[in-house]
Amino acid sequence: MIPTAVVTARTAARTVAAKSRSIVCRSPTPVIQPTLVNNGRRRSFGEIIHDARSDADLTQQQLADRLGVRQSTVSAWEKEVARPKTAVLVALADELGLDLHTITVAAAKPIPVTADRA
Secondary structure (H helix, E strand, C coil), X not given: CCCHHHHHHHHHHHHHHHHHHHXXXXXXXXXXXXXXXXXXXXXCHHHHHHHXXXXXXXXXXXXXXXXXCCHHHHHHHHCCCCCCCHHHHHHHHHHHCECHHHHHHHHHCCCCCCHHHC
């Protein structure tokens, strides 16, 4: 028996893949290109997610419900404590209308180590 979380992630990935194929075949929809530089420094993955979520007028709980994850997981992404798995990352970009390449590059950067996590 496959755990529910795995089934949900697979379903989300298939749905996003189907949407991606339809976008490629038809005229492309506008995608938000997040600003990667803020006051002379690169924006972190967490800042990009937080700003896009806020711009979409979504709470962490609402975004979590749409992605099938917990609110604490969204909070961990925004605080740079964790990164989403690939299937969730694709769904996250789709849900927030972000450019998948940009968000993937930002997510690929290592999570900063602080004194309390060392």
